[in-house]
Amino acid sequence: MQWKHIAEPIKENDETFPQRLALIHGDGQLTYGQLWDGIQAWASVLRDEYGIGEGDHVAYILPNGLDIAELYYAVQVLGAVAVPLNGRLIAEEIATLLRLSDAKLLVYASIVAEKIEALPWQAEDAISGNRAMAQTVSSQEIRFLAQKREGERIPLAGGGGSWSRIQFTGGTTGIPKGACRSHCADLFEADSLRQMIGLGERECETVLVQSPVSHHGGHGWLITSLSVGATLILCGKFDANELLTQIERYGVTHLLIMPPTIYPRLFEGVGKEDYDLSSVRFVQTSAGLTTASINELILDRFPNAVLSYGWGQSESGAGTAVRFDRQMVRDASPVLMSIGRPMAHVEMRLVDDDGNDVAEEGIGEALLRGATVMDGYYHLDELQSEVFTNDDWLRTGDMMRRDKEGYYYLVSRKKDMIKSGGENVFAGEVEQCLLAHPAITDCIVFGTEDAEYDETVAAVVTVRPGAEVTLAEVQAHCKAHLASYKKPRYLMVVEDFERDDAGKIRKQTIIEEFEKQKAALQK
Structure with missing residues (x-):
């Protein structure tokens, strides 16, 4: 791995091709030179106005757009830790996650301003007690202040094994868990993803992401696309006409829209000749089950693309992936039901309840180990022995089987097994x-x-x-x-x-x- 800091590739792209288009959102665009200038200006504001420095935790509730990219990388430049939060959370849930993550600052979009005003400032919880709530500031305010700061260059802090991000994950019940991810883990994940989707193989590639980059999957595509110098289109809420128009207008080569069941909606009432989608070479989907008819639809409407289905977790970073081509779909290959083989930088095995490897085609819990895995859960050290084995295998909680060719098949979450x-x-x-x-x-x-x-x-x-x-x-x-x-x-x-x-x-x-x-x- 050539980089040790998550912001290094953006800095290099600014030096190598500053005029290349980096980001598109709606009518807004940034070249790599403008992106790096903006990151530096945002970092300056965070440091000087809000006291953010190395090791501080900065939470944010931001939709896909230019702001979230500039803020995330500004946090990284300062050696601080990003804490992305879901904009659908209610005020009480936001307050809980701010305390659980020890956030010093919360940056929010105007669309959630009412929730921020309703934060229960004096609320207590079992983890951190009645601790002072984080400062809050709108992204509009930071952007306004950043426009007055030009030319300063802040040296990169942190990197390597220090944390770049705390990604909350897991569950619908119990205390939310923050997966602590280091610069190196995320960089290895980006390299794993780059190899899997074939980014960087050609000079000018354009990636469209409709999945929120505040979530793990979308975040991976953000850092991967920008690290290889691709043009990244960040889309907001699902709008079929807007998505198809963007694909045609910008000649999108790589596409991430999740889950698989959204594709029938994408093409509902749309004829094959209505949009030119011939530029798309790679379509990625995950976060739900797919079917033969969905696979056929995707490959039919994107005539030059291969289709990939993937599995992964915030805890694991990278996971598994499989590519479906037209011949496999025509032959109804059993592999169409799989989640693929392990991606680069990770290895997997299946074990029974006693930790013994299961036989081929047997069902067991998937264990994963590699450079992309999280360090652990923030403030939940007591879970370390539950989540990791003594020899550092991550217990994924997913039950799978593996065929003789090494393809894995997701059976169920371990906790979702029904004893009837x-x-x-x-x-x-x-x-x-x-x-x-x-x-x-x-x-x-x-x-x-x-x-x-x-x-x-x-x-x-x-x-x-x-x-x-x-x-x-x-x-x-x-x-x-x-x-x-x-x-x-x-x-x-x-x-x-x-x-x-x-x-x-x-x-x-x-x-x-x-x-x-x-x-x-x-x-």
């Missing part, structure tokens, strides 16, 4: 089966209490417009492909799933609604 009548049912396996039903467009599967089986399988699904589906139909479909004990015994149909900015379903909210209606649902 003494039999193990993996939620992911049932979800994959349900998505093959012609009427079902999306689904989640989970366990629910049952007097007869202790726990049984429940499913919540969305269906195609005008379609209907019954529990009996779903059960018959599942029994044709799975053992009978794996079929859902409860079915709830909803109009749409609420997803977060990264495209992940808010599963706990849906489960809570299901439990309210459970008594009325047919069993």
Whole structure:
């Protein structure tokens, strides 16, 4: 790895090709020279006006755009630690994460100003007690101040094994966990991603990212794209016409839109000749299950592209990936159901509950080790032995199997395994089966209490417009492909799933609604 500091490649790009276009968001654009100038000016403001220095934690709630890129790298220049937060959080949740992360400053976008004004300044929590809340400032104010600072060059601080980012992750219940990621871990992840998506192979490449760069997946594409000198288009909320227009206008070569189920929406009512999408060479998707029909649609509408599906975590950095080409889709290759092989700089193995390696095609928890892995969870040292083995393997919590060619197949989250009548049912396996039903467009599967089986399988699904589906139909479909004990015994149909900015379903909210209606649902 040639770099030790996450901002080094941006500095080098400023010196090598300052006039090359670096960032596009809406009507806003920055060359690499303008980007580096802006980063330096923002860093100057953070240092002089807000006292940010090496090791300080700077939280931010910012949508995709120029501000989030300049702020993130300004924080890195100062040797401080970035703490990206989700803009959908309520004020109480924001306050909790500010305290858990020891944030000294919170930078926020104007669209969340009301939430910031409602922060419970005197609230307490079990971790940090009644500690002083972080300073807050709008990104507009920092941009205004930064416009008056030109020409200063601040030397890079930090780097190497020091933290660049605390990425909150995990879960719908319990205390949120902040994954501590170092400069080196993120740089190795960027190199792993670069190799996987083939960035940097040609002179002028253009990347479009619709996933929020405040989340781990989008962040990886941000630092990877800018490190190789590509032009990066950051898109906001999903707008099919805007996305397709941007792809055509700028000749996008690499595309990240998540989850897979969003692609039918992208092309709804759009003819093959309406947009020229021939420039796209690589389409990446993840954060949800894909299907044969979705794969076929993507490869049909992007005639010169290969399709990649990936798996990874904030904790692991890099993960696995697989490329699907047209021949594999035509042949209905079993590999289409896989999450791929380990990416560069990581290794994986599967183990049983006693830590023993499982046999080929056996199901076990995936362990991962490598240069891209986090250091641990911030302020949660007691979890270190739970998350890592004695020889530094990360316990991912995902149950997988591996075939003879080394492809991994995601079965379920370990905590999502359903114990029904003494039999193990993996939620992911049932979800994959349900998505093959012609009427079902999306689904989640989970366990629910049952007097007869202790726990049984429940499913919540969305269906195609005008379609209907019954529990009996779903059960018959599942029994044709799975053992009978794996079929859902409860079915709830909803109009749409609420997803977060990264495209992940808010599963706990849906489960809570299901439990309210459970008594009325047919069993």
